[in-house]
Amino acid sequence: MPTAMQSAIPARRAFTLVELLIVIAIIAILIGLLLPGVQRVREAAARIQCANHLKQIGLAAHVYHDQYDRFPTGGTLWSDPPTYVAGVPAAPPVQNAGWAFQLLPFIEQENLQRDAALVVPTPVPMYFCPARRAPLAIQGRGLIDYASATGTGGSATGSGPYYGVIARNPNRVAINDVTDGLSNTLVIGEKRLNPAQYLIGCWYDDTGAMAGWDNDIVCITTLGLARDGGSTAYQFGSAHPTGMNAVFGDGSVRLVSYDITPITLNALGDRRDGAVVALP
Secondary structure, eight states, X not given: OOOHHHHHSOOOOOOOHHHHHHHHHHXXXXXXXXXXXXXXXXXXXXXXXXXXXXXXXXXXHHHHHHHHSSOOOOOSTXXXXXXXXXXXXXXXXXXXXXXXXXXXXXXXXXXXXXXXXXXXXSOOGGGSOTTTOOSOEETTEEXXXXXXXXXXXXXXXXXXXXXXXXXXXXXXXXXXXXXXXXGGOEEEEEBOOOGGGTTTOOTTSSSOTTOOSSTTTXXXXXXXXXXXXXXXXXXXEESSSSEEEEEETTSOEEEEETTOOHHHHHHHHOSSSOOOOOOO
C-alpha cells in the first residue's frame, strides 16, 4: 500500500510532441548559425597553412640562391624522371626536373631527393594547399598545387622568352636580374584546378611535382587569375574564397585578389618590365 509521502510526490509530466519539435527547431537554428562561422574558421586556417607552405618555399629559394648564386630553374620540358649523375642529383642546367625537385634539400627533404626510386611517386606535404586536398599521388606521381610565374610573353611549353624569376633551362636568374625589385615580383603561386578533379588528376595535373618546364609546375601570367573550376591549364587560381596565396621575390606571402587584371598579374610575374604595380 502506498504511503502518504509517496502519494504526495507529483507525477512527472512528459514532453509533448509540440515541445519536442520546438526544441529540435531551436537546435537546428543554432546549428545553422554556428556552421557558417565554423566554415569561415576552417577556411582561414587552411589559407594560413597554405601561406606558410609558400613562405617555406620562398625561404628555400633564397637559401638555394645563397648556395648557387642563382634561383632554381623550371627544368627542361616535362621530362622525368629527374636527372642523376653517378647517383647524385644533377644541378641546372643539366637537371631536367624543375624548381620543386631542386628545392627538396632546402625543405628538409634531401633524403627524398637522393632516392631516385621514391622521389617521383612520393607526395611532398609542403607542396599542397590544405583547402583543396591532402598530399596524394596519381599514377605513380606525387602531385603539386603550386606553380612558378612565367612573366610577360612566357610559355609553359618550352618557348621563351623567360622573364619570370624561375626560368627554363639553361636560363638562370640571379637576384641582380630582378630589376623590378624582389618585393614587386611574384615568384610562385597557386595553380588553378577543377574541384571535381582534385583527387583524380587531369591532363594538366598529372605529371607531378618532379616534372620539368610544364603546366604542372609553371603558370602563364597572361592568362590571369580565377577561382578553381573549369579546365583551364597553365592558369593561376585557388580554392580560397577571395584570392590566391603567392610568394614574392623578397619571401613575403600575399593574398592576390581575384579582382586583379591579367595585365597587372602579368606585370607582377615579370622581373624586368619596369611596371609599377599596386595590388588591388
